[in-house]
Amino acid sequence: MRLAAALSRSAEPRSFAPCFAATVSLAVGLLTVLTLWRDPYWVFRDTPPWTHDGVGASRLLDVEMRLIKPLQIARLKPQTLLIGSSVVYRGLDPRDVSAAGGQVYNAGFSALMAREIPTLAALAVDVGSVRRVVIELDYFMFTSWPPPPPIDRKLATASGRSEALVSVVLNPKAIDNLRGPRALRTEPGLWYGDGYKQTPDFDAELVGKVTREQNIAAMVYRPDDISHLERALDLLQARDVTIVLSPMSAVQRQLVADGGRAPELSAWRRDIATLAAQRGLPFHDFVSGHPFEDFDPGKASSRYWLDTLHFKPEVGRWLLGRIGLGRNPAGAAATSG
Numbered sequence: 001m002r003l004a005a006a007l008s009r010s011a012e013p014r015s016f017a018p019c020f021a022a023t024v025s026l027a028v029g030l031l032t033v034l035t036l037w038r039d040p041y042w043v044f045r046d047t048p049p050w051t052h053d054g055v056g057a058s059r060l061l062d063v064e065m066r067l068i069k070p071l072q073i074a075r076l077k078p079q080t081l082l083i084g085s086s087v088v089y090r091g092l093d094p095r096d097v098s099a100a101g102g103q104v105y106n107a108g109f110s111a112l113m114a115r116e117i118p119t120l121a122a123l124a125v126d127v128g129s130v131r132r133v134v135i136e137l138d139y140f141m142f143t144s145w146p147p148p149p150p151i152d153r154k155l156a157t158a159s160g161r162s163e164a165l166v167s168v169v170l171n172p173k174a175i176d177n178l179r180g181p182r183a184l185r186t187e188p189g190l191w192y193g194d195g196y197k198q199t200p201d202f203d204a205e206l207v208g209k210v211t212r213e214q215n216i217a218a219m220v221y222r223p224d225d226i227s228h229l230e231r232a233l234d235l236l237q238a239r240d241v242t243i244v245l246s247p248m249s250a251v252q253r254q255l256v257a258d259g260g261r262a263p264e265l266s267a268w269r270r271d272i273a274t275l276a277a278q279r280g281l282p283f284h285d286f287v288s289g290h291p292f293e294d295f296d297p298g299k300a301s302s303r304y305w306l307d308t309l310h311f312k313p314e315v316g317r318w319l320l321g322r323i324g325l326g327r328n329p330a331g332a333a334a335t336s337g
Helices: 001-039 060-061 065-076 086-091 113-126 159-170 205-211 223-235 249-260 262-279 313-322 329-335
Strands: 080-084 106-108 132-137 189-194 241-247 283-285
Touching: 001 159, 060 065, 065 113, 065 159, 065 329, 080 086, 080 113, 086 106, 086 223, 086 313, 113 132, 189 205, 223 262, 241 262, 249 262, 262 283
Parallel strands: 080 106, 080 132, 132 241, 241 283
Antiparallel strands: none
16 A cells, blocks of 8 residues: 555655646646737738738737837838828828839838938848838937837847747737737727838827927937938839828927027938938938828818828828839829818
């Protein structure tokens, strides 16, 4: 009896280990299958089951676009990249680009900073399919504006993206995103698989909040940050590159002026223009002089502006036309009415 009991006790640890390993393997396998099927990060296929005709609300894209968008670019292998901040992903619809642009991806990122542009340029080179790049710049990118965590430079390499895909599949947070669209937890609007976000009008309260909370004091121009753009252009030498200064509403320009930054804004515009001329690159300064000055910060979104900062796709169509990439000639349709 004693011998049998001892043998039974000694067998328990040996039997626990295989059972535990099998349980873990089963859980990991189930999570992997569910994640690949549901594709909550939208990095494995065009139309995951939570989207409708390739469009859907995604909390993950709202908060983790610096991980997701590079993986989408690598999978889709577009011919044209539209690089910029949130004004790009809200204002430039790839469907408004002419057929000459081939497959277009909207590589707009919330609060994109100048130091992140070289990583996107390296990604474009590594993917290999990109032949045309539009870099739309905002003044704040080159200031001491508190930056977000930057895009991981490893995502510009195939090995780094492979590691990221594994982490996506095995991320426990994916479980929560398998339960449903969770539309109420997302920012307003619907994401497309090509990086564009269709955004509804903002009410007067939200517009006023965006206007009031502009941190002009942090918008101290840093001329040395232009070196980041120069590094990106060095990487993109074999591609067609167009540099654009993003349209700025009159209200936003006035806020910058009232905050004492107008001379710095002018210096930034001159510096980017000089760099583009030195490189022989197409350059378009749309900061002012555009025909879209209908915005009232005391009201809801206007015809052309979501808020003080973000223009609507109607302005985007005009912009694309002016730089020679639009389906409409010179954006004329956007200025009518």
